[in-house]
Amino acid sequence: MQYHLNGYKSGSPDIAPSENHAPSNPNKVDVLIVGCGPAGLTLAAQLSAFPDIAVRILDSKPGPLTVGQADGIACRSMEMFEAFGFADKVRREAYWVNETVFWRPDGNKGITRTGRIQDVEDGLSEQPHTILNQARVHDFYLETMKNAPNRLEPDYNQTLVSLRKSDFADHPVTADIMCADGETETIAARYVVGCDGARSTVRKVLGLSLRGTAARQLWGVMDVLAVTDFPDVRLKSAVQSASAGSLLIIPREGGYMVRMYIELDALADDERAADRNVSPDMLIQKAQAILAPYHLDVKNVVWWSAYEIGQRVCERFDDGTHDPRIFIAGDACHTHSPKAGQGMNVSMADAYNLGWKLASVLRGQAAPDLLRTYSSERQAKAQELIEFDREMAHIFSTTSASDVFQRYFSKHARYTAGVETRYDPSMIVGGDTHQAHAIGFRVGTRFHSVPVIRLADAKPMHLGHVIKADGRWRLFLFAGQDDTGQADGGIAAIAKFLAEHPASPIKLYTPHEMDRDAVIDLRAVFQQPHKDLAFDEMPQLLRPRKGRYGLVDYEKIYCADPKTEDIFDSRGISRSTGTMIIVRPDQYIAQVLPLNATAELCATFAAFMQPVNAT
Numbered sequence: 001m002q003y004h005l006n007g008y009k010s011g012s013p014d015i016a017p018s019e020n021h022a023p024s025n026p027n028k029v030d031v032l033i034v035g036c037g038p039a040g041l042t043l044a045a046q047l048s049a050f051p052d053i054a055v056r057i058l059d060s061k062p063g064p065l066t067v068g069q070a071d072g073i074a075c076r077s078m079e080m081f082e083a084f085g086f087a088d089k090v091r092r093e094a095y096w097v098n099e100t101v102f103w104r105p106d107g108n109k110g111i112t113r114t115g116r117i118q119d120v121e122d123g124l125s126e127q128p129h130t131i132l133n134q135a136r137v138h139d140f141y142l143e144t145m146k147n148a149p150n151r152l153e154p155d156y157n158q159t160l161v162s163l164r165k166s167d168f169a170d171h172p173v174t175a176d177i178m179c180a181d182g183e184t185e186t187i188a189a190r191y192v193v194g195c196d197g198a199r200s201t202v203r204k205v206l207g208l209s210l211r212g213t214a215a216r217q218l219w220g221v222m223d224v225l226a227v228t229d230f231p232d233v234r235l236k237s238a239v240q241s242a243s244a245g246s247l248l249i250i251p252r253e254g255g256y257m258v259r260m261y262i263e264l265d266a267l268a269d270d271e272r273a274a275d276r277n278v279s280p281d282m283l284i285q286k287a288q289a290i291l292a293p294y295h296l297d298v299k300n301v302v303w304w305s306a307y308e309i310g311q312r313v314c315e316r317f318d319d320g321t322h323d324p325r326i327f328i329a330g331d332a333c334h335t336h337s338p339k340a341g342q343g344m345n346v347s348m349a350d351a352y353n354l355g356w357k358l359a360s361v362l363r364g365q366a367a368p369d370l371l372r373t374y375s376s377e378r379q380a381k382a383q384e385l386i387e388f389d390r391e392m393a394h395i396f397s398t399t400s401a402s403d404v405f406q407r408y409f410s411k412h413a414r415y416t417a418g419v420e421t422r423y424d425p426s427m428i429v430g431g432d433t434h435q436a437h438a439i440g441f442r443v444g445t446r447f448h449s450v451p452v453i454r455l456a457d458a459k460p461m462h463l464g465h466v467i468k469a470d471g472r473w474r475l476f477l478f479a480g481q482d483d484t485g486q487a488d489g490g491i492a493a494i495a496k497f498l499a500e501h502p503a504s505p506i507k508l509y510t511p512h513e514m515d516r517d518a519v520i521d522l523r524a525v526f527q528q529p530h531k532d533l534a535f536d537e538m539p540q541l542l543r544p545r546k547g548r549y550g551l552v553d554y555e556k557i558y559c560a561d562p563k564t565e566d567i568f569d570s571r572g573i574s575r576s577t578g579t580m581i582i583v584r585p586d587q588y589i590a591q592v593l594p595l596n597a598t599a600e601l602c603a604t605f606a607a608f609m610q611p612v613n614a615t
Contacts, residue, residue, distance in 0.1 A: 076418030
């Protein structure tokens with residue numbers, strides 16, 4: 001990470017200098033976030049990086065989550081955590097899901113292991129699939145917010161009572177909040193985002209409803225500390241018994257705790273989960289019956305719940321106007337089966353998609369039209385994942401669950417890893433005209449990281465890890481075969497255009513008083529070994545002077561790393577002519593272009609960005 005740009009300061013570099021430039025009136029904000037679940041905290045953490053944006057986040061609960069609820073963290077979410085700066089903390093604490101095993105009846109009133117597979121296929125992500133208490137994920141977000149420039153912290157014991165549009169141009173949404181002392185507070189906001197769960201008040205205000213069908217299948221879930229002779233208790237295990245039902249075992253962090261999803265009897269048409277009076281003892285007895293003849297001695301039930309499988313989604317995720325001001329995210333607009341591991345992960349992805357767009361519009365970098373892409377992108381992806389989730393939940397509960405589920409799991413591992421999302425063409429996603437220049441970086445998909453060597457200090461690292469949750473676009477330049485950064489090479493030519501031409505996106509969209517990479521972060525990757533290149537001969541734009549003292553940024557130039565994985569080979573990047581890849585602030589690829597396609601480069605940004613400098 002980079003710090004000390006504007007002067008030395010002791011202490012943790014994770015704590016940003018306090019820069020509370022936003023208006024201090026808590027009753028008039030740019031963004032009001034309702035709900036402190038995964039979606040709300042993801043959005044708040046992203047917006048907390050911008051000291052000029054006033055944000056409030058509130059929740060009706062008395063304080064932060066402490067136990068239970070979701071625990072599966074997909075590879076894609078870990079990639080996102082890397083952008084926020086706490087992936088290493090999650091990796092340290094979490095259980096890593098390395099393999100999945102499948103058990104089914106042995107024909108003799110018992111169960112036997114019938115399959116064992118790698119959980120995440122090789123090369124799918126540099127990040128692991130992990131299991132960690134949702135409360136700890138919340139903790140990391142809260143820490144990120146508290147350490148951010150505007151020191152953002154949630155307001156608890158505050159409940160949204162009503163929400164309405166007003167005629168005030170600057171703050172056109174008004175929210176009435178019931179506080180813990182019974183008093184009502186009124187907040188005026190430019191934008192409101194409802195991350196307030198499946199019973200969302202914000203969704204009701206918008207007149208939207210969750211649509212879908214319930215499977216009428218009752219399941220119980222419990223986190224336990226137990227003693228058992230079941231041999232795969234520390235592996236993700238899908239277990240089907242001959243007559244007692246099915247069970248999914250998810251080992252938890254810490255080496256001892258285990259989560260069990262337990263199939264109970266089907267619900268009648270007029271029944272709800274609460275009607276069954278499910279208890280921890282009932283879940284323990286059911287789990288013992290499924291695992292027989294293995295023994296399960298539960299010493300402590302840490303957390304438990306019962307739920308009905310259901311997959312539902314809203315028809316849109318905003319207020320449906322030309323200039324949307326109210327949005328919903330997470331469980332407020334889609335619900336999933338816990339066993340597919342989609343709920344928390346998809347919710348965080350919603351907020352990550354919306355956060356940078358709100359910041360871009362509020363800071364005057366992009367036109368308000370950009371905000372309409374949130375609903376169109378995320379609703380389509382939620383619907384797609386709902387269909388996958390519904391099929392997966394059904395297969396898990398069928399008679400031949402173990403063998404069918406194993407085949408289905410292997411076939412659709414990309415969905416469970418969270419890396420299958422691909423956004424359709426729009427103002428921020430281009431077409432595939434030039435896809436052949438980098439076939440492994442598909443337009444509309446997330447930027448799949450690859451190891452590289454940083455030129456200035458020979459550091460091996462992952463290229464994708466330079467994409468931080470700071471609202472900036474990334475422009476990656478991949479050099480042609482004979483290009484070493486020389487004056488007549490392709491990298492020098494595009495760097496000269498970006499630095500000098502009046503139509504350059506860097507010149508058009510970066511305020512004069514800011515560093516040259518404040519809006520579009522330029523990086524270059526060369527094919528030659530790092531020992532064969534000279535940093536001081538590279539184009540000046542790749543060695544920019546920044547900050548108060550005009551210090552040189554030494555972290556813009558990289559080389560392929562043939563010792564581990566050559567990025568040009570593994571991602572099918574054209575070696576002859578060179579390629580550039582435009583990456584959105586949420587790590588998704590907006591466009592792949594030839595290195596000399598300056599007109600198309602300019603057109604890509606012109607579709608949504610607002611110039612701040614005269615040409």
